[in-house]
Amino acid sequence: MDRTIVRTVEKNRFASAAAIAATVSAETGAKISESTIRSRIHDAGFHGRSARKKPFLSAVHRRKRMVYATKWKNMDPEDWENVLFSDEASVELNGTTGKISVWRRANEAFNKKCTVPTFKSSRKTLMVWSSISHKGVGTMHFCESSVSGAYYRSMLSDEIPLTRELLQLPTPTRFVQDGAPAHRAKATSAYLKELKLESMGHPPQSPDLNPIENLWGIMKAELHKTPATDLDDLREKLAMIWYKIPVGIVQKLIYSMPARLEAVRKEKGGCTRW
Structure with missing residues (x-):
């Protein structure tokens, strides 16, 4: 039995x-x-645990992750210090954790049998953009409309000079962004060159290869402790939490990039623990 x-x-x-x-x-x-x-x-x-949520990875996604992890495998932790990692995050007012239980053994937290795939969602409440480097967190921008290519370029024109000065970044600067349509637009690619941002590319469905994603998690966890009452309060709380994130936490995440890439190669493009 x-x-x-x-x-x-x-x-x-x-x-x-x-x-x-x-x-x-x-x-x-x-x-x-x-x-x-x-x-x-x-x-x-086996023990009942909350299932970890990981992006759904198709065979194509896994191949692209392997290409990326191989391309940048020779970069040392110090080489990542002056990379500017950027991203947008959607934050819901009174968001929930949405935990799902799963039976798993002690070493199976990130086994694909025990994780819940996540998919892109059109559900948004408040969209924020920011960036990080070895020096800490960059400026936070609250998106006032949907992020089209034109909006994104306008935002970068405002935020990149301030962020570059704040984080003492070299020029040109290696730049990480995901493959959102606004980021992939030809006009955006041309504008990145004007801003002297050298795009490193980024594979789809790969939040584990951008350490700023971990900071979004920290930010949302802190927000959950004192939920915002309205959107204005949400903006204020998010900014307060973001700018208080210790530099040491940011540095630890950035220095983990070689290990992240190695984990992707080990899993043949599959999910990692990050």
């Missing part, structure tokens, strides 16, 4: 104890309780 229980869990890590009990009872003809199921599952090394 224990083998049947383990096989059932292996087939569906997200099944409830009640569902597993019903399946095992149907297969074996023996009546088994939920408490017994939980006990046997725990004995087999």
